Amino acid sequence: MAKIAPLSGFPELLPEQRVVEREIIASLSRTFELHGFANIETRVVEPIDRLAKGGEIDKEIFVLQRLAAEPGAKAELGMHFDLTVPFARYVLENAGKLEFPFRRYQIQPAWRGERPQEGRYRQFTQADIDIVGREGLGFHHDVEVVRVMVEALGALPLPPLSFQVNNRKLIQGFYRGLGIADVTNAIKVIDKLDKLPAETVAEQLVEQAGATVEQAQQCLKLATIRVGDTSFVDQVRALGVQDDLLEEGLAELAAVIEGCADAVSDRVRVEANLRIARGLDYYTGTVLEVFMAGYERLKSVGGGGRYDALASDGKTTYPGVGVSFGVSRTVIPLIADGVLSGSRKVPSAVLIAVTDEGERPTSTAIAAALRARGVACEVSADAAKFGKQIRAAERRGIPFVWFAQADGSHQVKDIRSGDQEDADPTVWTPPEADGRAHIVVAGQDTGSPVSRMR
Amino acid sequence: MAKIAPLSGFPELLPEQRVVEREIIASLSRTFELHGFANIETRVVEPIDRLAKGGEIDKEIFVLQRLAAEPGAKAELGMHFDLTVPFARYVLENAGKLEFPFRRYQIQPAWRGERPQEGRYRQFTQADIDIVGREGLGFHHDVEVVRVMVEALGALPLPPLSFQVNNRKLIQGFYRGLGIADVTNAIKVIDKLDKLPAETVAEQLVEQAGATVEQAQQCLKLATIRVGDTSFVDQVRALGVQDDLLEEGLAELAAVIEGCADAVSDRVRVEANLRIARGLDYYTGTVLEVFMAGYERLKSVGGGGRYDALASDGKTTYPGVGVSFGVSRTVIPLIADGVLSGSRKVPSAVLIAVTDEGERPTSTAIAAALRARGVACEVSADAAKFGKQIRAAERRGIPFVWFAQADGSHQVKDIRSGDQEDADPTVWTPPEADGRAHIVVAGQDTGSPVSRMR
Numbered sequence: 001m002a003k004i005a006p007l008s009g010f011p012e013l014l015p016e017q018r019v020v021e022r023e024i025i026a027s028l029s030r031t032f033e034l035h036g037f038a039n040i041e042t043r044v045v046e047p048i049d050r051l052a053k054g055g056e057i058d059k060e061i062f063v064l065q066r067l068a069a070e071p072g073a074k075a076e077l078g079m080h081f082d083l084t085v086p087f088a089r090y091v092l093e094n095a096g097k098l099e100f101p102f103r104r105y106q107i108q109p110a111w112r113g114e115r116p117q118e119g120r121y122r123q124f125t126q127a128d129i130d131i132v133g134r135e136g137l138g139f140h141h142d143v144e145v146v147r148v149m150v151e152a153l154g155a156l157p158l159p160p161l162s163f164q165v166n167n168r169k170l171i172q173g174f175y176r177g178l179g180i181a182d183v184t185n186a187i188k189v190i191d192k193l194d195k196l197p198a199e200t201v202a203e204q205l206v207e208q209a210g211a212t213v214e215q216a217q218q219c220l221k222l223a224t225i226r227v228g229d230t231s232f233v234d235q236v237r238a239l240g241v242q243d244d245l246l247e248e249g250l251a252e253l254a255a256v257i258e259g260c261a262d263a264v265s266d267r268v269r270v271e272a273n274l275r276i277a278r279g280l281d282y283y284t285g286t287v288l289e290v291f292m293a294g295y296e297r298l299k300s301v302g303g304g305g306r307y308d309a310l311a312s313d314g315k316t317t318y319p320g321v322g323v324s325f326g327v328s329r330t331v332i333p334l335i336a337d338g339v340l341s342g343s344r345k346v347p348s349a350v351l352i353a354v355t356d357e358g359e360r361p362t363s364t365a366i367a368a369a370l371r372a373r374g375v376a377c378e379v380s381a382d383a384a385k386f387g388k389q390i391r392a393a394e395r396r397g398i399p400f401v402w403f404a405q406a407d408g409s410h411q412v413k414d415i416r417s418g419d420q421e422d423a424d425p426t427v428w429t430p431p432e433a434d435g436r437a438h439i440v441v442a443g444q445d446t447g448s449p450v451s452r453m454r
Numbered sequence: 455m456a457k458i459a460p461l462s463g464f465p466e467l468l469p470e471q472r473v474v475e476r477e478i479i480a481s482l483s484r485t486f487e488l489h490g491f492a493n494i495e496t497r498v499v500e501p502i503d504r505l506a507k508g509g510e511i512d513k514e515i516f517v518l519q520r521l522a523a524e525p526g527a528k529a530e531l532g533m534h535f536d537l538t539v540p541f542a543r544y545v546l547e548n549a550g551k552l553e554f555p556f557r558r559y560q561i562q563p564a565w566r567g568e569r570p571q572e573g574r575y576r577q578f579t580q581a582d583i584d585i586v587g588r589e590g591l592g593f594h595h596d597v598e599v600v601r602v603m604v605e606a607l608g609a610l611p612l613p614p615l616s617f618q619v620n621n622r623k624l625i626q627g628f629y630r631g632l633g634i635a636d637v638t639n640a641i642k643v644i645d646k647l648d649k650l651p652a653e654t655v656a657e658q659l660v661e662q663a664g665a666t667v668e669q670a671q672q673c674l675k676l677a678t679i680r681v682g683d684t685s686f687v688d689q690v691r692a693l694g695v696q697d698d699l700l701e702e703g704l705a706e707l708a709a710v711i712e713g714c715a716d717a718v719s720d721r722v723r724v725e726a727n728l729r730i731a732r733g734l735d736y737y738t739g740t741v742l743e744v745f746m747a748g749y750e751r752l753k754s755v756g757g758g759g760r761y762d763a764l765a766s767d768g769k770t771t772y773p774g775v776g777v778s779f780g781v782s783r784t785v786i787p788l789i790a791d792g793v794l795s796g797s798r799k800v801p802s803a804v805l806i807a808v809t810d811e812g813e814r815p816t817s818t819a820i821a822a823a824l825r826a827r828g829v830a831c832e833v834s835a836d837a838a839k840f841g842k843q844i845r846a847a848e849r850r851g852i853p854f855v856w857f858a859q860a861d862g863s864h865q866v867k868d869i870r871s872g873d874q875e876d877a878d879p880t881v882w883t884p885p886e887a888d889g890r891a892h893i894v895v896a897g898q899d900t901g902s903p904v905s906r907m908r
Contacts (some may be wrong), residue, residue: 003767004547007531010499012544014551015492015558022493033890034825036802036832038469039476043577044498044563045464052521059522064565067506067532068513077461079523089467093458097468099799099849101835104469109498113520123497138835140814313457345553348490360594371488378490380554381592395553436487 009326010123016397017335017343019437021125024156024331025107028127031152032105035144036127040104042086044111045077050089053400057081060112060233062122079111083128083324088311091132091318100134100318101141107327118336119329127152130322132310137319139252142286142306143259146270149302149323150260153290154268156442157340158330160293161301164226164273165256168283168305170249171222171274177243178218181210191277223275229261230254232272252285284308286321292330297338301330304409344397344437349430350377350412351393352402357383362404369425370402376436377402390415399434463570464577465782470851471789473891475579475798478610478785479561482581485606486559489598491583494558496540498565498569499522499531503542511535511688516576518874533565537582537778542765545586545772554588554772555595561781573752573783573788580691584776586764591773593706596760597713600724603713603756603777608722608746611794612784614747615755618680618727622759624703625676628690632672635664644677645731646674657884677729683715684708686726703739703858710740712802738762740775755784798851798891803884804831804866806856811837816858823879824856830890831856844869853888 006012013021023269029039045064063075078328083106091098107127115121129148131141146165153161171190175183186209193201198220205216218239225235233250253272260270278287283305290302302325310320334340350370352363363379370377378398380389386403393401394415402409404421412428413420429435460466472759483493494721497519506512514586517529531699534540537560545552561581570576583602585595600619607615625644629637640663647655652674659670672693687704714724732741737759744756756779764774788794804824819834824831831853834843838869847855848869856877857865866877883889 004543006547007497007499007501010497012497013494014548015494015859018492018494031484033801034828034830036800036830038472038800040469043461043464045461045577047461048521059520061521062518063521064518064533065503065529066513067515067517068567075519079518089458092461094468099846103800103832104475113522123499133835141835144833160557220603346489346490346492346557357594374488376488376490378557379598381587381595400822 009121011121013334016342016345020141020335020340020439021331023439024327028107029156031155032129035148037103037105037332040090040106041108042090044079046073046080046086046089047076048078049079051081051085060114062111062113081112082110083108083126087130091311092313101131103131105129114308119333121328124328127327128322130320132318132320134316134318137309137321142252142321143256145272145321146256146288148264149325150263150268150270153325154263154265157439158292159295160266161268162291163268163270163288164269164276164291165253165286165288166274166276167249167286169245169285170253171277172336173243173246173249174222177241177246178215182213184211186211186219187277188279190219190275191279193223193275204315226271226272228269228271231256232274253373254287278303278305282307288323295333298329298333301326338441341440342437343440346398346435347376347398348398349375349379349401349434350402351389351398352377352379353386353389354380354383355404366402366404366425373429375429463575465575465786466738469800470796474789474893475785477893478781481609482561482606485609489602491557491559494544494560495562496544498533498539499739500534502530502532502545505532505535505539514568516565516567534782535566536564537562537580541584545765555591555819560582573787575782576780580778581781582778584774586772586774588772591775593710594704596775597710598740599775599777600710600766601717602716604717604722604724604772607779608719611893612746614720614750615722616745617722617724617742618730618745619707619724619740619742620726620728620730621703621707621740623699623739624707627697627700627703628676628695631700632669632693634669639663640673641731642733644673644729645733647677647729677730680725682723682725682781684711686728706739711812731758732759736761744769749787752783752787755780793896795894797894800850800852801830801891802832802852803829803854803888804845804854804856805843806831806833807840807843807859808834808837820856820858820879827883829883854884
């Protein structure tokens with residue numbers, strides 16, 4: 001049979017790599033729950049007409065059909081390509097049974113038929129938090145979701161992150177106050193600033209958004225403002241544009257930056273960056289993107305914002321604010337680069353040696369005694385020579401091997417140091433750092449970020 | 455817009471129901487890891503030719519294709535319909551990087567395009583444990599996986615479970631020793647005993663498996679043996695059939711029953727049931743099915759066994775033994791029947807009241823102090839009258855509401871009892887039973903099974 005090749009765009013992890021992903025998901029879940037976000041999962045499929053809205057994403061949708069379907073039968077279901085569309089549908093479907101504002105987190109895969117590349121996969125896991133209200137939703141929730149995600153990502157052993165925050169009201173108000181003819185198109189053009197040179201963007205603002213050359217220059221000036229505190233307010237005012245919506249946007253953005261001030265650290269910065277627009281036009285206020293130092297090539301590893309109509313059934317509107325973090329997009333490149341790895345291949349802290357097959361029940365009883373106190377362990381697969389059993393533990397990264405002596409006493413060996421000592425299976429526990437598989441960060445001692453991950 | 459209807463066969467849970475599923479998955483994971491099983495996840499898709507093997511399942515396979523695919527383009531990927539096919543492929547693909555025997559657990563959804571009914575869904579979550587060897591795999595692992603699943607399911611707050619175990623060598627050896635012409639067909643016929651009357655099965659043994667009337671009667675006698683200890687060995691021997699393979703099967707089955715003897719309880723029984731065959735013909739030794747009292751209509755809620763060739767690349771063979779548990783099949787009917795429910799809709803143990811919007815930072819600081827010690831909480835969405843804030847907590851099942859007094863002191867109210875007392879946010883913690891959302895079992899106090907689930 002031919003060698004099995006991986007499927008491009010569908011990455012899978014080895015057990016020791018899965019430790020990294022799993023611990024990161026556990027840590028995110030812990031932070032989200034501390035803040036009162038309830039976990040849900042949605043089915044992976046949606047009716048195609050709910051997914052396909054005529055946008056760019058449509059051609060990347062995977063549709064699902066039974067192998068036994070009639071030839072030519074119309075496919076009705078597609079795989080969700082993010083967690084927002086299914087969440088909006090879930091809110092509408094269950095509105096009568098949910099309490100609003102409804103705070104939920106959701107950590108699940110999504111699927112896109114795009115061309116695979118680093119950080120872009122056909123199956124990828126995201127972690128989303130959203131707060132959704134019925135008819136209204138207080139602005140303070142914008143501050144809250146950004147801050148929760150800052151805390152959640154700050155607790156992970158990742159390279160330094162930067163939250164780049166802006167506000168659509170600020171941009172729209174500024175453009176309106178400036179007298180730009182086509183505000184929506186101007187936002188779309190400005191969004192290209194990370195791909196095109198400034199002068200090209202300025203030309204397009206004139207050609208496509210009806211701006212004068214002077215207005216285009218003002219737009220570019222706004223877009224260059226990027227600070228870690230609320231001094232952007234004065235910088236914007238110095239540009240001399242007057243508009244009520246602009247004032248509202250300035251106040252909201254200042255509140256987000258201030259609200260996160262005591263959560264930032266060397267590991268997570270929060271900045272006002274007035275060029276962030278996020279192309280999707282359902283955003284109506286706060287918008288943000290998250291970048292990771294040294295991994296700017298991945299583009300944003302997270303993003304989100306406020307949408308005044310996350311969902312609507314025609315009668316009732318459900319505004320929402322949320323942030324999404326790309327788990328696969330972040331974790332898979334970090335694993336591939338050797339930045340993050342798992343401390344071992346198995347959960348076991350101890351391998352119980354087997355002296356001979358007839359003595360297997362002795363080893364099984366020792367394992368049971370250890371497990372009764374929460375010590376993960378496994379009994380040797382065979383009664384090979386002790387040297388071979390120790391090497392089997394070593395290959396799996398199991399730190400301790402346990403030996404039952406013929407006289408009924410016990411010894412446990414730390415196979416890293418070679419230290420061997422008497423032990424009692426009803427009281428012995430491994431040092432805390434060896435208790436469970438954890439994340440190892442390259443170039444760091446098993447210090448703070450790792451211990452924070454337990 | 456029309457009311458959104460659920461999609462038949464794709465069940466979704468409300469947040470308080472998801473608490474049940476989540477805690478059950480957490481408990482299973484804990485037990486599996488205590489026994490040294492490493493977690494993996496596989497991608498959801500496989501090449502169609504790996505999934506479709508000409509069996510009954512083929513017509514239930516969902517295939518995946520890009521919405522933008524050329525008309526008439528051949529679909530190449532299908533959704534996995536169990537966790538065994540992708541695991542076998544994963545083992546072959548990564549054989550050079552895995553340590554054998556390889557012990558893994560996997561808890562993921564699978565998809566089948568079958569007609570939805572209670573316990574049978576188009577998307578459903580399974581929890582599988584398997585141990586796979588390279589070339590060989592000691593029989594003691596059969597005992598081990600059954601026992602691990604007995605412990606894992608015994609730790610869940612489910613109705614009583616029964617593990618019904620048999621051994622294919624025992625059946626095959628008995629039929630061979632008896633002189634049945636077509637042993638394989640005889641096993642397929644005997645497998646229908648739970649659907650057809652005994653006399654019909656006897657007739658089919660004669661017609662389809664070339665048995666004599668006397669042989670058919672002996673087969674039926676074997677199939678009626680069902681005991682909770684190893685007395686089945688003498689009962690089989692009393693039928694007077696001699697065969698080496700039969701002896702091997704008797705010894706193996708006796709070892710499984712004995713190996714589980716001290717793990718059984720009122721909640722989980724383990725029995726030798728000599729009619730269990732499991733139709734799939736890749737099983738080669740131990741076979742088992744798991745049934746749940748009061749839910750016999752779901753058929754088995756779990757099953758598995760030994761397969762001497764879980765995977766093969768033509769040169770190397772990988773034998774395996776494993777057990778699968780149907781999480782959705784079990785949990786969704788129990789939730790629907792009100793047997794299991796979540797203790798609340800949110801993770802929060804405390805709602806921090808807001809006196810007026812200007813005082814929100816005070817409430818946010820209290821929440822931060824509580825979270826710093828692991829107390830999940832949320833700040834009230836608005837500064838409504840306290841009565842209204844308390845009712846908001848009540849509707850979510852949050853047990854405590856926290857009030858900051860104008861003089862800087864604090865009070866916390868248990869809204870179930872109405873008791874209100876002074877509290878310090880830097881030291882107060884809720885009683886352990888209120889710390890996190892947990893499973894509530896109908897008709898039981900929040901006693902042992904629930905506390906075991908935390």
